[in-house]
Amino acid sequence: MYFFFFFLTPSLLSKRCPSNIQAQNLTRVSAFLLMNFSEDADLQPILFGLFLSMYLVTVLGNLLIILVVSSDSHLHTPMYFFLSNLSLADIGFISTTVPNMIVNIQTHNDVISYAGCLTQMSFFAIFVCMDYMLLTVMAYDRFVAICHPLHYPVIMNPRLCGFLVLVSFLLSLLDFQLHNLMILKITSFKNVEISSFFCDPSQLLNLSCSDTYSNIIVKYILIVIYGLFPIAGIFFSYYKIISSILRIPSSGGKYKAFSTCGSHLAVVGLFLGTAFGVYFGSSVSHSPRKGAVASLMYTVVTPMLNPFIYSLRNRDIKSALRRLHSKSQHSW
Template identity: 60%
Template sequence: MAPRNLTGISEILLMGFSEESELQPFIFIFFLSMYLITMFGNLLIILAVGSNSHLHTPMYFFLSSLSFVDISFTSTTVPKMLWNIQNKSKVITYEGCISQVFFFFVFACTDNLILTVMAYDRFVAICHPLHYTVIMNPQVCGILALGSWLVSVMGSLLETLSVSRLSFCMNVDIPHFFCDLPEVLKLACSNTLIINMVVYFVVVVLGVFPLSGILFSYFRIFSSILRISSSRGKYKAFATCGSHLSVVSLFYGTSLGVYLSSAATSSSRTSLLASVMYTMVTPMLNPFIYSLRNRDMKGALMRLLSRIASLSVRRIGSF
């Protein structure tokens, strides 16, 4: 029997990771732990940058912006997944699914653009150090950050409006833990040619172009570093962009893994596991990469934690 189009679909089922009930508590604790680590780590980065005047520089401004985006990115999908596991439910409303698609793309694209802006910041700092404070002034930094958000919202809105015009079939099961756009498109009974063209256009504009900008920036950075005569100078220059390069490699490595795995195999399980790396592991590891590889950030975090600990001791003593 051919699937019947529904004009008023109200619910979609997110099948998640496993149907076995005995695995659900382990899955819940595992992903809750990852989510709390992500929230705590990125929040510490934001507080450390905001509370330390020595970190009020463009590099750390963009780092705190990246941490905020990572918190929002993870919060788009994980809380709903944890809620469904806890309540033994797989349901997400149609409106909730479309909202997930919108916010997922907003934060994913903003993450991508912020990383691109950070690469440009490192390019100016290493290749044009004498003009750095003039080029990367507070107004320019604000415009770059705001522009990243606005472009991401417009691109995501374009995709979401296209998806909302589709009609869906009787089978509304998504073999995923969130409303991933490729999986949502598989449910459509109407022609998806237009939406696929829109998706490819947005991916090129907000994915390929920024990646090209990052690669070009680092090509110029490495060319400048190789011209430095002293070994100490080369090491110092590499150290200023090492953390960002690690985050870029992790972000694009995991995100490309999702699409390459989807293209190489039809297994939804493989795509599901790759998406975990992209949506949860990367945002969780970013604070560790920046704090462990950056002496200034390490010092700021230690002072912040000491301040929090002393305030806690005072409050306990007051009781």
């Protein structure tokens, strides 16, 4: 999805491509320089503690969701099966960026090797795409549950649920392969400074001095597969969901139907809203540092808030947490 926004917004880098001799030297880059949030030495311990705390909260919160869903038989349904996979993707998503950033803050070293940058970019592409695809699948699940409740157990059978997760994973692998193909074809770079705290694929492509015809074709493929189709699927699903809810005569029935998809709608709004804000906000401000700070919203804050949204707004999760707590007390 981030590729969709990258293609619509201008580059944050305004530097021209180097001359032929300089380009040949930059072709053999061995490392990139990531952006540092602050040069103030007094702020480094604060940033270290802040990001470490956010990382631990995110990992522990999502692990708790996975534990609750797997241990409680009441939650062995398609919706919570997708939720546990989303939590797993969120753990991988934040683990590709924050640990490296924490180490950089502690060591005061913002250099990342070329191989390390490609590795981080690859895992980031896989997990962010997996996140996005699972949110799309969950929108379809809520559409079937609300618009076709009588056929829901038949349509959303375990085989289809497993197939949808497998397709999401395979599409994520394809996304990672296409990005790697484009990055490896870059023959010259404008600079080795990346305007982000991690190896964002869009930032690496912004550093390219060459934009071949094949790269343009791949860009359009990525826009259609990973941008337009999922967004259209989510909007269509919720259009049908809202239409069905509005036809329910009783207000209690409307509230009950909406509560089943309220948590997912909040997560989708948070994920898409922060992503739109990051990329379109960056295009207005033209400030790399502001863009890097804003990107924290969907790369760090969103995965951290997902467990809270599903646990605080979801009655089934809260009941399962109470049952798990009571079991742990009896075991002691």
